[in-house]
Amino acid sequence: MAAVSAEEEEEPPEAAMKKELGPTPCGSCIAWPPAVSERYEPLEKLGEGMFGDVYKAWDRVGRRLVAVKRLSGRTDNRFVETSLRYFAREAMSLGACRGHPSVVKLVATHADSARSDGDCFLVTKYAGPLNLRQYMRLRSVQGRPFLEAEVRDAMRQLLSGARRVHDAGVLHRDMVPENVIVDDRRDGKKVVYRICGFGVSERAARPDRDGSAPLASPSPYRAPEIFLGSQDYDGRVDTWGLGCIMAELIAGSGKPFFGANLDAKVFEKMQRAVGTQGIVEWSGLQRLARRDLAAELREKGYATYTGCLREVFPEEQLSEAGFEVLSGLLDANPERRLTAKAALRKPWFRRFSFGGCCFVP
Incomplete structure (x- = not known):
């Protein structure tokens, strides 16, 4: 697992953020590689598309709420494969727009290099329910x-x-x-x-x-x-x-x-x-x-x-x-x-x- 980019922020008031935490989903339902699961604690599923799913999660390092978007590295009965090219395109576009209050904020990107069909992950600051x-x-x-x-x-x-x-x-x-x-x-x-x-x-x-x-x-x-x-x-x-x-x-x-x-x-x-x-x-x-x-x-x-x-x-x-x-x-x-x-x-x-x-x- 290789971290492509990361950005740390000042720690928000933890007590206020803890009020946002919902029930943690069943771990067996979320196949995140160790480098992702060790940093981000999944809280609830926000949505799903043809290329992957999105979870609200707690960033243990940044002490903040984030949205973790998983892009499937293979085609199966749920998702269509997302190539590294498309992953990079989305990450670069988000990075280019970073800092504007009306665009979701990119926090980190991860690519699972442990396998040829590994998933990719885009992590953004949690923007709303x-x-x-x-x-x-x-x-x-x-x-x-x-x-x-x-x-x-x-x-x-x-x-x-x-x-x-x-x-x-x-x-x-x-x-x-x-x-x-x-x-x-x-x-x-x-x-x-x-x-x-x-x-x-x-x-x-x-x-x-x-x-x-x-x-x-x-x-x-x-x-x-x-x-x-x-x-x-x-x-x-x-x-x-x-x-x-x-x-x-x-x-x-x-x-x-x-x-x-x-x-x-x-x-x-x-x-x-x-x-x-x-x-x-x-x-x-x-x-x-x-x-x-x-x-x-x-x-x-x-x-x-x-x-x-x-x-x-x-x-x-x-x-x-x-x-x-x-x-x-x-x-x-x-x-x-x-x-x-x-x-x-x-x-x-x-x-x-x-x-x-x-x-x-």
Whole structure:
């Protein structure tokens, strides 16, 4: 077992942290190698995906709560093999974004070198008990819709995190509610949102795309240019995903805003909501295999169709300033779509005014 990287922190108040400890899972259920199990005490399972599982754990060395993500080194009846390349990519992306409060904090990485199909482990600071999907569904069941001020606060944090990711030269490529950790245990203080799930991230400056973009994001969060097969994309594939999240926060149902049972239906639903004008006007459309799409849309009279997003979210539900952000994030034309930096400069996020001059984060 080799430790690839590690970071120690100041010891938090131990008494307060001990209150967080839950029941320890059965040791036989967790196959961690000695170098990992000796340092981290598993407390409860937080989730599971196709590549591995995540546990809340107690870091005996750092005296803190952490999340231990295990990436399976082999394919079996539960998980798909994760290569060292993908492990390194996620670790490097997290490391590049370290220090921002809206991105989960990398603590350590471990790779089991004792066996050829050994597991890899990513350890991050524990960020909260729920992901955003779970939190939205909980709020829906409780009959507690998100107020516009709450949506604004959530989006400010997420866009700020995305700006840090993009400034670090990273594309997340999987901005979905399941990859946002929510901490609402702060005794009436603001809810904290942190971006996680960098497993399919890539370097923004990479000249040779690997064609994996359509597999990176689930279809309800996939930007139109990715649906159309573009390999020429940037951080605005992430801000599209954040626009989808914003729409879901406002809608309050806890379900994907563009959700449908087939990818083709998702794309149709997307076009109805945000329009087809942006796709037709996008210069990159002519470089795609489906370059005849513009002609098809014009023939059908859709070249100027701007969608019905404002009808879905009327002004009594979302202010004009808020809608400017939502429609900017969900612009079908990636050349016009808001970047994270540009979105944060919109009037909706202005908090203080001094003689007509506004502070903008």
